[in-house]
Amino acid sequence: MRLADRVVDIGTETAFEAAARARALEATGRKIIHLEIGEPDFDTPENVREAAKRALDAGWTHYGPFMGLPQLREAIAADSTARRGFPVDPATVVVTPGAKPIMFFALLALAQPGDEVIYPDPGFPIYESMTRFVGATPVPLPLREENDFRLDVDELRRLVTSRTRLIIFNSPANPTGGVLTRADLEGVADVAREHDIPVLADEIYMRILYDGAEHHSIASFPGMAERTIILDGFSKTYAMTGWRLGYGILPEALVPAFGRLVINSVSCVASFEQVAAVEALTGPQDAVEAMVAEFRVRRDLLVAGLNAIPGVTCRMPHGAFYAFPNVGGTGLNGPRMADRLLHEGGVSVLSGSAFGHAGAQHLRVSYANSRENLRLAVHRFGEVVAGLGVEV
Numbered sequence: 001m002r003l004a005d006r007v008v009d010i011g012t013e014t015a016f017e018a019a020a021r022a023r024a025l026e027a028t029g030r031k032i033i034h035l036e037i038g039e040p041d042f043d044t045p046e047n048v049r050e051a052a053k054r055a056l057d058a059g060w061t062h063y064g065p066f067m068g069l070p071q072l073r074e075a076i077a078a079d080s081t082a083r084r085g086f087p088v089d090p091a092t093v094v095v096t097p098g099a100k101p102i103m104f105f106a107l108l109a110l111a112q113p114g115d116e117v118i119y120p121d122p123g124f125p126i127y128e129s130m131t132r133f134v135g136a137t138p139v140p141l142p143l144r145e146e147n148d149f150r151l152d153v154d155e156l157r158r159l160v161t162s163r164t165r166l167i168i169f170n171s172p173a174n175p176t177g178g179v180l181t182r183a184d185l186e187g188v189a190d191v192a193r194e195h196d197i198p199v200l201a202d203e204i205y206m207r208i209l210y211d212g213a214e215h216h217s218i219a220s221f222p223g224m225a226e227r228t229i230i231l232d233g234f235s236k237t238y239a240m241t242g243w244r245l246g247y248g249i250l251p252e253a254l255v256p257a258f259g260r261l262v263i264n265s266v267s268c269v270a271s272f273e274q275v276a277a278v279e280a281l282t283g284p285q286d287a288v289e290a291m292v293a294e295f296r297v298r299r300d301l302l303v304a305g306l307n308a309i310p311g312v313t314c315r316m317p318h319g320a321f322y323a324f325p326n327v328g329g330t331g332l333n334g335p336r337m338a339d340r341l342l343h344e345g346g347v348s349v350l351s352g353s354a355f356g357h358a359g360a361q362h363l364r365v366s367y368a369n370s371r372e373n374l375r376l377a378v379h380r381f382g383e384v385v386a387g388l389g390v391e392v
Contacts, residue, residue, distance in 0.1 A: 011129025018338075022348035033377045035366045036348045038174060038322065040239040045287035048238060051279035055272035064271040066262045067255075068095025068247070072274045075281045076247055080232075083206070084217035086225055092250045094258050095269050095277075099204055099233035099246030101262075104130050106166065106200050106229045106248075109257040111136035115165040120151065121356030122175055122324070124202070127168050128356070136165065142358045145326060148315060149178030153187030160195055167192060170202035172209060175355045175364035176324040177299075177317020179209065182216045189221045198251070199224075202231045205320040207288060210296045213318040219249070226251045236320075237288055238280045243273050295321045298367040298374055305378030306365070309385050321368045324352060328361035330385050337384075338363055344387070345380035 018036040026032050043049075067073065070090070077090040096102060103126060111117050113135035119127040121140035131138040139159055143149045151169060169188065171180040180188075192199050199218060206215045219228035233246030250258055262268070299316075302323050306314040311329030327337045334351035341347045341363075349366075352359025367374060 006133055006135075010133050011125055018342075018348055018350055022342060025342070025346075031346055032342070033347045033369065033373050033380070035369055035374075035377055036350050036364075037368070038236075038366055039241045039368055040236065040291060040321070041368050041370070042239040042287075042291050044238060044240050044243070045280070045284075047283045048240070048276050048280045051283075052272055052276035055275035060272040060275050062271060064268045064274065066268050067259055068093065068269065069271060069274040069278075072278050075278045076249075079281045080230070080249055083215075084203075084230070085220040086217065088249055089252075092252055092255055093247060094250060094255070094262065095245070095247045095274060096262065097246070097266050097269050098244040099202075099231050099235065099248075100126060101266065102229065102231040102246060102248035103127065103168070103200060103202070105258050105261045106198075106231075106254075107131060107134045107136070108261060109254060110198060111165045114163060116161060116163045117166045117168065118156065118159050118164060119168040120170060120173065122149075122352055122359035122362070123168075123170060123355055124174050125355055137163075139164070140356060140358070143173070143176060143178060144358070145315065148318075149173065149176035149324065150180055150184055151188070153184065153191065156188065157191050160191060160197070164195065164197055166198055166200060168200045168202065170204075171215070172205040172213075172317075172319025174205065174320055175322050175350070175352065175359065175362075176315075177320045177322050179213045179318040180216075182214075185216050185218045186221065189218055189224050192218075192227050193223050196227075198227050198229065200229045200231060204232055204236055204246075206232065207237045208292055208295065208321060209319045210292075210299065211318060215319075226253070229254065234277055234280055239287075239291065240277075240280070243276075245269060245273055245277055295367065298369075298371060299323070301371055302365065302367045302374050302378065305375070306381070309378070309382045311385060311388075312381075321366060323365045323367060324359070324362050325365065326361050327363055330388055332388070333360055334362050335360075340384050341381060345377075345384045347377045347380050 073090040073093040077088040230249040234240040314325035338351040350364040352362030
């Protein structure tokens with residue numbers, strides 16, 4: 001069977017492939033510590049689960065409006081208005097099965113062959129693969145370790161051409177845990193306004209922040225609400241990864257296009273899940289706060305352990321739940337170290353190269369796992385490096 005060219009070369013999300021390899025080893029009896037998947041290891045809060053059960057019993061099992069249930073769109077708008085600092089109209093909110101459709105729909109709506117899309121490197125790999133899928137040219141914007149994995153606005157400005165149709169950024173960031181400052185975002189906004197370029201602001205980790213770091217939404221800056229597509233969802237903040245529930249906040253001009261794309265692709269999101277999502281946003285937030293507090297403890301444990309390993313250096317992440325250690329001092333690059341850790345140490349992590357060329361000397365390590373497992377993983381990591389003969 002002949003496949004279309006756009007499918008043959010499409011990329012993938014390496015975390016799922018790495019997890020599959022690790023589980024294959026587990027099937028042979030090996031004990032593997034999973035630090036590859038970006039998924040909270042906490043259960044969905046009980047009040048949210050109970051709301052879903054009640055919704056099922058109440059008959060919320062039929063098709064819903066293609067843009068989302070009105071009560072959920074209103075709850076998202078109210079929550080975003082309070083947290084993001086600009087007025088959000090429920091009419092500009094679209095609910096999707098997971099947050100990935102927001103980036104896919106943005107690219108389908110805005111980019112075509114001959115256009116360019118600027119995206120972060122290292123960054124979520126789907127940015128690049130979906131850009132290529134729609135026929136546009138991906139243009140990587142390096143996030144440098146010496147800049148705490150924040151973008152350089154001057155470098156961004158140099159990458160903009162007459163063909164640039166979209167700028168993508170992610171803060172807090174996957175895979176680095178980097179957080180853009182207000183000044184960073186003001187610089188991006190200046191570029192977007194000057195060249196009239198839309199931006200896709202991936203804010204899926206916006207509530208997972210540490211050490212007083214603050215989230216600033218670029219859409220709150222003058223002239224940016226009409227240029228900004230905000231991507232968010234319930235997977236990370238509320239430990240609802242398996243629910244597949246995301247949303248976008250759109251410029252008014254893009255609402256009709258997104259609506260048509262929803263109708264042509266997914267129709268709508270499960271109604272009972274949307275009822276539960278209203279409870280997630282409007283109910284108690286103590287489970288979210290407790291989860292973030294535990295992630296902070298794990299982060300500190302992991303980063304200290306990584307920095308104690310000869311040849312490994314790791315900057316302190318300020319958000320999300322990933323560390324991005326540089327392993328170049330061990331004599332191995334990211335792919336080779338990830339392979340050694342899995343097969344010799346029983347620790348499954350991702351090579352930083354899965355997130356772009358700029359991550360070639362790094363690993364992405366998720367600390368969405370128990371303290372006990374993180375300590376054991378660091379110990380095994382140290383043993384693998386010791387076997388390489390790396391000197392202190």
